[in-house]
Amino acid sequence: MEDLSRRKFLQQTALAGAGLMFTNPVTIFSQINNSPIMNNTDKNTGKRKLGTLEVSPVGLGCLPMVGYYGSGVREKKAMVELIRSAYEQGVTFFDTAEVYGPYLSEEYLSEAVTPFRDKIVIATKFGFGVEEKQPTALNSEPKHIRRAVEGSLKRLKTDRIDLLYQHRVDQKIPIEDVAGTVKDLIQEGKVLHFGLSEASANSIRKAHAVQPVSAVQSEYAVWWREPETKIFSTLEELGIGFVPYCPVGRGFLTGDINAQQRFLKPERRSTLPRFEPEALKQNEPLINFLRSWAERKNASPAQVALAWTLAQKSWIVPIPGTTQYHHLSENNGAINVSFSSTELNEFNSEVSKIKLLGHRADAFTESQIDK
Numbered sequence: 001m002e003d004l005s006r007r008k009f010l011q012q013t014a015l016a017g018a019g020l021m022f023t024n025p026v027t028i029f030s031q032i033n034n035s036p037i038m039n040n041t042d043k044n045t046g047k048r049k050l051g052t053l054e055v056s057p058v059g060l061g062c063l064p065m066v067g068y069y070g071s072g073v074r075e076k077k078a079m080v081e082l083i084r085s086a087y088e089q090g091v092t093f094f095d096t097a098e099v100y101g102p103y104l105s106e107e108y109l110s111e112a113v114t115p116f117r118d119k120i121v122i123a124t125k126f127g128f129g130v131e132e133k134q135p136t137a138l139n140s141e142p143k144h145i146r147r148a149v150e151g152s153l154k155r156l157k158t159d160r161i162d163l164l165y166q167h168r169v170d171q172k173i174p175i176e177d178v179a180g181t182v183k184d185l186i187q188e189g190k191v192l193h194f195g196l197s198e199a200s201a202n203s204i205r206k207a208h209a210v211q212p213v214s215a216v217q218s219e220y221a222v223w224w225r226e227p228e229t230k231i232f233s234t235l236e237e238l239g240i241g242f243v244p245y246c247p248v249g250r251g252f253l254t255g256d257i258n259a260q261q262r263f264l265k266p267e268r269r270s271t272l273p274r275f276e277p278e279a280l281k282q283n284e285p286l287i288n289f290l291r292s293w294a295e296r297k298n299a300s301p302a303q304v305a306l307a308w309t310l311a312q313k314s315w316i317v318p319i320p321g322t323t324q325y326h327h328l329s330e331n332n333g334a335i336n337v338s339f340s341s342t343e344l345n346e347f348n349s350e351v352s353k354i355k356l357l358g359h360r361a362d363a364f365t366e367s368q369i370d371k
């Protein structure tokens, strides 16, 4: 309890320092709106549940740290400090993968969390042919899964992976075999919880029958809502949590990217249709829309985008990625922004009228998504 109060204090101090501290938003919105406030986080613990796994309502994605977006690989010391700041602000859920770097993101994370390893949840992933020097090819052969897990354990300097995801469903390997391998790893104590990423409802169901799945991670944000129609009902039925990746639209939903911006290889956004010049221009009304809600909520567009995901279900935990302290504090401040059910309906009805241009993924990435 004392630990929680201390962290809450630090979190609020960080937000105040970043100029992002709000006057009790719940009170404000109760006064102007009679419909119930959709704050889905447990009031006593300040946590959310992914299956049986308890985590902070907002996690930290550790992918951009290793040079996925913008200006290359970030310096290790700065990223270690950033991850430690996240923990000080109450974040207990850290997302990485063997293929991030490859390896580097796990190494950064490992060094950062050593002082508080037992108090946090590390999520990592297997599923690409990293060991075989084919990092873009899928590989979920049982012997590859075992090798990947041994490598992750070594780099993470830990004796167990709290949440192990299959990064992409590998159509060559029956999902039951993947789930069976993870089940064995759980029985051996090397893995605590099982997750899937970008898996279809069919694969989720088959995997869950062999080894209960705690969380599914897929792209989900104001501008990419497919999981709502494809997998949410299955997750709800089976008691599985959902982890939206790219919840701030790879930076677009924060309002920091303008229509004149251009993305060059190897930066990830250079191949994504939604970051092509025409799409950036056509999709500007979405940013203006988020800005108007941000003003109404005394928040930032990024916080509105994140709070919107939090408001959908109690079992959703977004993992925004960042390399910057002020973005980290801003993103964590999203837990203080609530939507009433009336506001959520209004938001959803207005946003559905905005005609977006460009698909969320390039053709190769899309070809690896389980349908």
Ligand SMILES: NC(=O)c1ccc[n+]([C@@H]2O[C@H](COP(=O)([O-])OP(=O)(O)OC[C@H]3O[C@@H](n4cnc5c(N)ncnc54)[C@H](OP(=O)(O)O)[C@@H]3O)[C@@H](O)[C@H]2O)c1
Residues within 6 Å of the ligand: 060, 061, 062, 063, 064, 069, 070, 095, 096, 167, 197, 198, 217, 218, 244, 245, 246, 247, 248, 249, 250, 251, 252, 254, 256, 302, 319, 320, 321, 322, 323, 324, 326, 327, 328, 330, 331
């Ligand atoms: N399962 C999968 O297949 C999969 C795929 C992609 C990602 N992921 C995971 O999901 C995490 C989140 O996705 P993501 O990092 O790709 O995308 P994201 O969280 O939507 O966006 C990250 C980008 O937005 C910027 N950003 C973050 N917060 C910001 C703020 N408040 N204001 C302005 N800019 C901000 C970051 O730049 P700065 O560094 O400048 O803040 C970075 O360039 C990843 O880190 C990774 O762990 C999983």
